[in-house]
Amino acid sequence: MIPTLTTERLILRGPETRDWPAFRDFFASDRAVHAGGLKDAKQAWTFFAAEIGHWHLRGFGMWTVEQDGAPIGLVGCWYPETWPEREIGWLIWDGFEGRGFAAEAARAARAHCYGPFGWDTAVSYIHRDNTRSIALAERLGCQRDVGAVHPNPDTLVFRHPAPAEVAA
Amino acid sequence: MTPHVVDVPVLETERLILRAPQASDFDVLAPFVMSDRANFIGGGVDKDISHAWRILAILTGHWPLRGYGVFVLVPKDGDAPIGSMGPWYPEGWPEPELSWTIWDANAEGKGYAFEAMVEIRRYAYAVLGWETAVSYIDAANARSIALAERMGCVIDADANGPDPDDVVYRHPSASEVLA
Numbered sequence: 001m002i003p004t005l006t007t008e009r010l011i012l013r014g015p016e017t018r019d020w021p022a023f024r025d026f027f028a029s030d031r032a033v034h035a036g037g038l039k040d041a042k043q044a045w046t047f048f049a050a051e052i053g054h055w056h057l058r059g060f061g062m063w064t065v066e067q068d069g070a071p072i073g074l075v076g077c078w079y080p081e082t083w084p085e086r087e088i089g090w091l092i093w094d095g096f097e098g099r100g101f102a103a104e105a106a107r108a109a110r111a112h113c114y115g116p117f118g119w120d121t122a123v124s125y126i127h128r129d130n131t132r133s134i135a136l137a138e139r140l141g142c143q144r145d146v147g148a149v150h151p152n153p154d155t156l157v158f159r160h161p162a163p164a165e166v167a168a
Numbered sequence: 169m170t171p172h173v174v175d176v177p178v179l180e181t182e183r184l185i186l187r188a189p190q191a192s193d194f195d196v197l198a199p200f201v202m203s204d205r206a207n208f209i210g211g212g213v214d215k216d217i218s219h220a221w222r223i224l225a226i227l228t229g230h231w232p233l234r235g236y237g238v239f240v241l242v243p244k245d246g247d248a249p250i251g252s253m254g255p256w257y258p259e260g261w262p263e264p265e266l267s268w269t270i271w272d273a274n275a276e277g278k279g280y281a282f283e284a285m286v287e288i289r290r291y292a293y294a295v296l297g298w299e300t301a302v303s304y305i306d307a308a309n310a311r312s313i314a315l316a317e318r319m320g321c322v323i324d325a326d327a328n329g330p331d332p333d334d335v336v337y338r339h340p341s342a343s344e345v346l347a
Binding site for chain 2: 081
């Protein structure tokens with residue numbers, strides 16, 4: 001089973017079929033521009049399936065973030081082939097921004113990466129124009145790592161605080 | 169530890185084990201996806217390794233989303249997978265399909281696909297409860313058309329495929345196959 005994480009306001013659980021409509025709608029909106037680009041329903045479904053397949057292939061992956069029983073985004077671990085290193089990523093569906101949910105979920109995900117998953121470091125790859133996401137990375141204590149390899153030229157690498165710093 | 173996310177039965181034929189896709193399959197799948205042998209299924213020499221990895225992730229994720237998916241074929245006299253086949257129903261497909269792909273060119277021409285598909289079709293009808301099944305085949309894919317005909321499929325001119333170039337082959341019905 002995919003582990004379930006609980007925070008003050010949120011539940012992080014494995015993605016399921018019922019999460020599909022919100023995922024599809026996100027990738028049909030302009031909000032997907034910094035998340036790999038707009039996708040039609042056919043393309044989005046394959047990405048949704050791959051989110052789940054990622055857990056099977058890597059042993060970790062993105063959790064569905066649930067608030068009051070509704071999916072509000074995907075947050076967690078992302079390490080597809082060709083990614084330079086393991087990433088902590090976040091996607092928040094329309095209407096659920098600005099309330100600190102992404103930060104709350106990302107902290108829980110990061111703690112699980114550093115704890116049970118045994119990671120010793122983590123990055124977040126963020127499009128250089130994605131100011132909201134950059135602000136979130138900074139709020140999480142991340143710092144630009146200009147020496148790190150990036151997956152594509154438009155991406156900035158933000159390095160998360162090390163496990164000892166987060167636990168301290 | 170890999171979390172258990174996929175309940176996939178293991179099927180068996182005379183020469184093959186049919187099991188869930190797994191991470192190690194990538195070594196055989198990736199070169200296939202990036203070759204011209206994959207032109208009919210969305211691969212090709214213009215595709216990169218990240219695309220190949222996503223395909224393996226999709227093959228896996230299809231299982232929990234639909235409750236069924238493709239099996240990976242492994243000959244009993246070897247360790248390496250040779251292809252993936254089975255129920256396939258991604259978004260945009262007019263109806264659930266029985267699909268087949270041989271990844272390893274050296275495994276073609278030995279009747280593996282036919283052997284696996286007969287068992288998988290039986291599984292789809294007897295266990296999944298399907299009453300009918302189609303296979304969507306590119307009109308230029310002569311090998312695949314030959315296999316469909318060997319399985320008793322006939323062209324269903326009234327049905328649409330997901331792609332305009334697809335020909336829809338309709339399998340014998342559940343009652344015919346299970347009789």
